[in-house]
Amino acid sequence: MCHVVVIGAGITGVTTAYELSQLGYQVTVVDRHLFPAMETSFANGGQLSACNAEVWNQKSTVLKGMKWMSQKSAPLLLNPAFSVHKYAWLMEFLGNIKHYEANTHETVRLALLARQRLFEIADKESIDFNLEKRGILHFYHNKQDYDVAIRVNDLLNKGGLERSGVSNEEIKQIEPTLTGEYYAGFYCEGDATGDIHKYTTGLAEVTKKLGVKYRFGMDVTDIQHLSSGVEVKLQPSSENVELLPNEVEMLAADAVVVCAGVGSYQLAELVQERVNVYPVKGYSITVMLNDEESQQNAPWVSLLDESAKIVTSRLGKDRFRVAGTAEFNGYNRDIRADRIQPLVDWTNRNFKVSTEHAVPWAGLRPMMPNMMPVVRRGKLERVFFNTGHGHLGWTLSAATAAMISQEVATAYPV
Numbered sequence: 001m002c003h004v005v006v007i008g009a010g011i012t013g014v015t016t017a018y019e020l021s022q023l024g025y026q027v028t029v030v031d032r033h034l035f036p037a038m039e040t041s042f043a044n045g046g047q048l049s050a051c052n053a054e055v056w057n058q059k060s061t062v063l064k065g066m067k068w069m070s071q072k073s074a075p076l077l078l079n080p081a082f083s084v085h086k087y088a089w090l091m092e093f094l095g096n097i098k099h100y101e102a103n104t105h106e107t108v109r110l111a112l113l114a115r116q117r118l119f120e121i122a123d124k125e126s127i128d129f130n131l132e133k134r135g136i137l138h139f140y141h142n143k144q145d146y147d148v149a150i151r152v153n154d155l156l157n158k159g160g161l162e163r164s165g166v167s168n169e170e171i172k173q174i175e176p177t178l179t180g181e182y183y184a185g186f187y188c189e190g191d192a193t194g195d196i197h198k199y200t201t202g203l204a205e206v207t208k209k210l211g212v213k214y215r216f217g218m219d220v221t222d223i224q225h226l227s228s229g230v231e232v233k234l235q236p237s238s239e240n241v242e243l244l245p246n247e248v249e250m251l252a253a254d255a256v257v258v259c260a261g262v263g264s265y266q267l268a269e270l271v272q273e274r275v276n277v278y279p280v281k282g283y284s285i286t287v288m289l290n291d292e293e294s295q296q297n298a299p300w301v302s303l304l305d306e307s308a309k310i311v312t313s314r315l316g317k318d319r320f321r322v323a324g325t326a327e328f329n330g331y332n333r334d335i336r337a338d339r340i341q342p343l344v345d346w347t348n349r350n351f352k353v354s355t356e357h358a359v360p361w362a363g364l365r366p367m368m369p370n371m372m373p374v375v376r377r378g379k380l381e382r383v384f385f386n387t388g389h390g391h392l393g394w395t396l397s398a399a400t401a402a403m404i405s406q407e408v409a410t411a412y413p414v
Contacts, residue, residue, distance in 0.1 A: 001026045002414050005232050005253040007220050007267060008387075009033070010041035011200045011394050013259035015401035016386055018121070018203055020257075021210040023405055024414040028213045028251065029204075030220055032237035032263075037200035040261050040393060043284050043361040044196050045323035046313030047302055048118065049395050050111035051136050051163050051188035054152050055103045055371035057096045073342045075309035079329040085265075086328060089278040092369030101155060103372055108159030110373075111392065114399035115190070121398065122199070125206045129199035130315045133192045137166075137174050138304040139185035145306050146184050153186055163188040175301040177351060193302045193313035196394045217242070218249070220260075223270045225380045229254050254412050257384045257404060261366040262331065264374075264387040271380050277388045279331050279364035284323035285343045286315070288357035294320075297352040310346050322347050326365075326391075335362045365390050375400045377407055384408055 002025050006013045009031035017027045033039070061076075068074030096103070122131060140146040156163055166187045172178055174187055208214070217240030222233035232251040236243040258267050261277075268275035289295045298320040303312045310324035322343050340360045347355050367390040368374060374388040386404040389396050 002255075002412050003028070003253045004408060005030060005230070005251055005256045006259055007232075007256065008259035008261060008263070009036040009204065009214065009216070010039060010259070010261055011037065011196055011397045012261070012386055012389060012401065014200050014204045014207065015397045016257055016259050016404060017207050017212045018210075019401045019405035020408065021207055021212050023409050025408070026211070027207070028215060028253070030215045030218050030232065030234060030251070032217065032219050032239065034216045034239050035201070036204040036214070037197045040363040040365060041200050042197050042363060043286060043321070044282070044363065044394065045284060045311040046193045046195060046315060046321045047136060047311055047395070048115055048192045048194065049136055049188075049392070050108060050115055050161055051138065051156065051186070051191050052304070052392065052395070053104060053107040053111045053156060053159070053161070055100060055107060057093060057100045057103070057371060059097060060148070062094065072338045075325055077325070077327045077329070077339075079327075083330060085278060086330065089276055089369050092276060096370040099370060103370055104155055105159040106372065107392065107396070108156055108161050110399045111395050112160055114396050115192070117398035117402060121203070125203065127199055127202040127206070129194040129196075129202060131192060131194040132300060132302070132314060134301045135174075135187055135189040136191040136193075136302040136304060137171060137185060137187050138306065139171055139178075139182045140306045142183050149186065149306065161188065162190055175299045175303065177297055177299045178303075180350065191302070195315045199394075215251070220267060223256060223267070223383070225271065225382060230256050230382045232256060255382045255384060255408055257386055257408065259386045261387065262364045264366060264385065268385070271378055271383050273378055273383075275374055275385060275387065276369055277366045277374075278328070278369075280367045280390070281325075281327040281329055281332070281362055281364055282323060282391070283325050283335070283339050283343060284321055284361045285340060285347070285355075285358040286361070287320040287322065287347060287353060287355055288359070289318045289320055289353060290357060291354060294353040299351070305346070308342070308346055310343065320347075320353065331364065333362060333364065335360050365393070367391070373400050375403050377411065381411070
């Protein structure tokens with residue numbers, strides 16, 4: 001049986017392992033953490049959002065970013081400290097402005113395919129992850145922002161997305177807990193929300209029953225490309241206290257798929273490739289709805305506030321996820337209080353819920369300069385990539401996992 005090593009046990013890696021196992025492959029997943037979904041797949045905004053498929057490569061985004069540089073609470077924050085990786089990435093980002101429309105169309109196409117496939121997997125495997133198919137409501141506070149959004153919506157509609165404009169009155173009918181006055185909005189009924197961590201860990205348990213093996217607490221330190229296969233060199237990560245740090249293990253396989261999020265940049269270098277993933281930090285709070293009033297006043301429909309660049313999702317009766325911000329600050333994983341507080345303040349302003357018990361989190365989105373995932377065969381024959389999904393990792397994962405699995409199957413049939 002053909003053996004494939006998947007590097008990374010986040011949403012992309014676990015979904016890839018699932019799809020490969022469905023095709024009959026022997027699969028081993030390697031991750032430096034002790035459990036699946038412990039980084040970017042732990043506490044994101046919770047949206048399965050084809051409606052958020054617009055890529056960020058626009059002059060307006062750049063101008064806003066420059067304006068926000070001096071504001072610590074701004075939705076987008078760029079640490080100006082010099083880094084070759086960061087500034088090379090930003091130059092490539094600017095170079096992809098000309099591909100804005102084509103890449104947005106392609107992202108919509110992938111998102112719609114992924115949404116359907118994820119629903120199929122969840123239903124087939126009976127995964128409980130607080131799925132809510134109530135759509136996503138995007139609202140705007142002024143005419144200027146809404147007029148820009150109309151053009152974006154036309155682009156998304158051309159890509160196949162069903163998303164319609166709604167008035168202030170219709171916004172409040174769709175989500176009665178919203179009490180503010182809004183200019184207008186858009187509603188995408190087909191989108192959904194859920195708990196990405198519960199979904200990923202649930203799917204990981206499914207794959208174990210299908211024969212997928214997991215090597216947790218192990219760092220990949222080298223990938224040797226051989227004529228008859230690959231050898232992946234593993235060493236215990238800093239979290240692995242059961243093995244000595246210098247205990248080396250060689251894992252033989254027929255092929256390897258890199259699904260390592262922000263770590264894909266360094267792993268690609270091991271196989272003489274350049275995959276220009278850059279970490280863009282996002283923050284979230286999970287508000288524990290411990291009292292009846294908070295449970296009644298927290299929204300069930302997923303929201304996206306254009307002015308604050310904040311998204312929400314309801315995770316069952318007693319949890320409310322609020323997420324946002326984009327921070328260009330390298331591989332720093334610190335949870336900054338000055339980035340969390342705007343999420344708490346926004347929640348307090350918009351809903352009558354208690355934020356006494358709000359759990360903060362930060363994660364690094366693996367973003368490519370063109371905002372498109374890397375789903376391809378590597379320069380070396382037995383190496384494949386499924387990474388760089390940016391802010392749409394969960395939204396796109398079910399499609400790209402199926403795509404890369406078919407690539408593997410074409411090259412190395414079971």
